[in-house]
Amino acid sequence: MIMIIILKILLDLMTIEQPFLPSSIDTAIIGAGPHALTLVAHTLQKSKKFHHKFLVFDPSGAWLNQWAHQFNAFQIPHLRSPVVHHPESNAFALRAFAEKRQAELFEPYDLPGTQLFQDFCTEVVHRWQLATKIYPSLVTHLEILEQGYQLRLSEGRSIKARRVVLAHRGGTPYWPEWAIAALTNCPVNRLQHSSQIDLRQVQVNGDRILIVGGGLTSGHLAIGATQSGAQVTMMHRRQFYDKLFDADPGWLGPKYLKGFEANRNWAERFDLVKNARNGGSLTPAVMNQLRQAEKIGKLNFLENCQVQQAIWQQDRWLVTCHNHQQLEFDRIWLATGTQLNIHQEPLLAELQNKYPTEIFGGLPVLDAHLRWPGSQVFLMGGLAALRVGPTARNLSGARMASDRIVPALTKASVCLTPRP
Ligand SMILES: Cc1cc2nc3c(=O)[nH]c(=O)nc-3n(C[C@H](O)[C@H](O)[C@H](O)COP(=O)(O)OP(=O)(O)OC[C@H]3O[C@@H](n4cnc5c(N)ncnc54)[C@H](O)[C@@H]3O)c2cc1C
Known part of the structure; x- marks a missing residue:
């Protein structure tokens, strides 16, 4: 009987049609x-x-x-x-x-x-x-x-x-150099890029998590992690700031686009694109939620701070920042965007x-x-x-x-x- 079932499955597999593809x-x-x-x-x-x-x-x-x-x-x-x-x-x-x-x-x-x-x-x-x-x-x-x-x-x-x-x-997801170096010697899922994280599946209750980056993704990850019982540190190389949209609405119409399109200097255009997005921001609503989490001690902000080195030691991360500050975490999440x-x-x-x-x-x-x-x-x-x-x-x-x-x-x- 089992043999017949296996044969039938094999036959079905062989006859599954590939979708039609014209030449x-x-x-x-x-x-x-x-x-x-x-x-x-x-x-x-x-x-x-x-x-x-x-x-x-x-x-x-x-x-x-x-x-x-x-x-x-x-x-x-x-x-x-x-x-x-x-x-x-x-x-x-x-x-x-x-x-x-x-x-x-x-x-x-x-x-x-x-x-x-x-x-x-x-x-x-x-x-x-x-x-x-x-x-x-x-x-x-x-x-x-x-x-x-x-x-x-x-x-x-x-x-x-x-x-x-x-x-x-x-x-491609952006991995800073220190993170690439840190990857070589750590257990699975202890250092992840946001593109690898699914908040519905993570088990982070009681974990200390470092989230690196100042854009909206870092905010979403931080809110999700604190709600799952984690202790979150958000680190940004600049100051966290909030604005409604990621680029000024003037970029949707002639206000800024007229001058942009008239500019034939492509290097200057690239700078305009880069500066308009200004490296990522949180929205006021997300910032508000993060401040609430900060108030009740579930989250803290580390501003003007960059990781210099992260070393996995036995069962935790030892993170050294550019200002020589040393911190310990159970997980590091990169909200560093894509390049x-x-x-x-x-x-x-x-x-x-x-x-x-x-x-x-x-x-x-x-x-x-x-x-x-x-x-x-x-x-x-x-x-x-x-x-x-x-x-x-x-x-x-x-x-x-x-x-x-x-x-x-x-x-x-x-x-x-x-x-x-
Ligand atoms: C979390 C998040 C929230 C955002 N929210 C907003 C928002 O509110 N408003 C807004 O305006 N923008 C938002 N954005 C920005 C942007 O609109 C989205 O990133 C959007 O998904 C971009 O659309 P897309 O079609 O370019 O890319 P995608 O949605 O990524 O779609 C690209 C598709 O291409 C497929 N693909 C890739 N490579 C290949 C290949 N070689 N062959 C065949 N298929 C391939 C992928 O499988 C994917 O399905 C958000 C971005 C993120 C990350």
């Missing part, structure tokens, strides 16, 4: 996050025909999987951005969707609740019939062909595309060789449609910041990037601009 497609979109969804919704709004022309690649096989994971893993109750920022082209669509869910719009400026935003995006996917437009695979190589591109997929198959959009966020650098993007390696473009601070100079000059490869997200500005990686940046890319995808006249 070629007009437009391949890499990544199925909010940036890709924004681009697709905006393009379909302009041209319904586009529905037959594209395929999205993402290893999860689902829309916004990574987005949902990060909100759930950090137990984030609502977005930082107001209700007008979302993937649909009608800026008021999310507000209308929330008509009967007003309690899920948070103060100030109606910040959408996590579930509300996710439900809205599900509605966007449904509205544009996008559920079946994702092929579940990681793109491992992007090769330049005489005509178009070849995407090699993690399971060994490949597909040709006339145009490619990279909406994969990119970047964007075009030289560390394997998918763009061949493109860089064949069509070298200027690079400033690791970011490429793209054409006005966010196309890698000379090619039909478009970039969205933080990698497009020299064109889009400091909010390039955010939902607002996805809209601005779409405004630039959509005409190139839908109008023949801007399809083949010559290499500048």
Whole structure:
């Protein structure tokens, strides 16, 4: 009997169909996050025909999987951005969707609740019939062909595309040198980057945790850890400060973007992008929660302080700071963000060789449609910041990037601009 069951399972496994993959497609979109969804919704709004022309690649096989994971893993109750920022082209669509869910719009400026935003995006996917437009695979190589591109997929198959959009966020988690050195000699999970942490799963009751970094992620981690019974120290090389949005709202319109776009000095543009984000900040609401935790002795702030060395000694970390202060912890969590650098993007390696473009601070100079000059490869997200500005990686940046890319995808006249 057991043999029959095993044989049946083997037979079933052999007959499981791989999802259909055409040999070629007009437009391949890499990544199925909010940036890709924004681009697709905006393009379909302009041209319904586009529905037959594209395929999205993402290893999860689902829309916004990574987005949902990060909100759930950090137990984030609502977005930082107001209700007008979302993937649909009608800026008021999310507000209308929330008509009967007003309690899920948070103060100030109606910040959408996590579930509300996710439900809205599900509605966007449904509205544009996008559920079946994702092929579940990681793109491992992007090769330049005489005509178009070849995407090699993690399971060994490949597909040709006339145009490619990279909406994969990119970047690598930033590990400071002291942390790389410390990793060599410590037990699993005692030193982690925020991208490895899921607050729903950690067991930290009674642990002393050092959280390094001054952005909102450090705040979310600290709140989650104190609520799980940990004793938290938040360390920042500068002072912790709070502001509502990660970049001034002037960067969403002509107030700052006019001057930015008029500036032809790309190095200066890079500085503007960097300075506008100013290395990360907490929101007033999160700062308030942290101050409460500080008051009841669950949390303390260490400002203007940097780790020089961390050594795992028997069962704890001995951390030495630049000011020679020595501290002991059970865990270290890095909320040090990600580093964007075009030289560390394997998918763009061949493109860089064949069509070298200027690079400033690791970011490429793209054409006005966010196309890698000379090619039909478009970039969205933080990698497009020299064109889009400091909010390039955010939902607002996805809209601005779409405004630039959509005409190139839908109008023949801007399809083949010559290499500048
Ligand atoms: C915790 C957190 C909260 C944030 N909150 C806000 C907010 O409130 N408002 C706001 O405007 N911004 C916010 N942001 C910033 C930004 O909007 C998000 O990071 C957003 O997820 C970026 O969207 P994306 O589509 O570029 O990337 P992602 O959401 O990361 O999606 C990219 C997708 O690409 C896939 N992928 C990667 N490489 C490949 C490959 N080689 N082949 C195929 N697929 C690939 C990944 O699996 C992923 O699903 C937040 C960021 C974080 C980290």
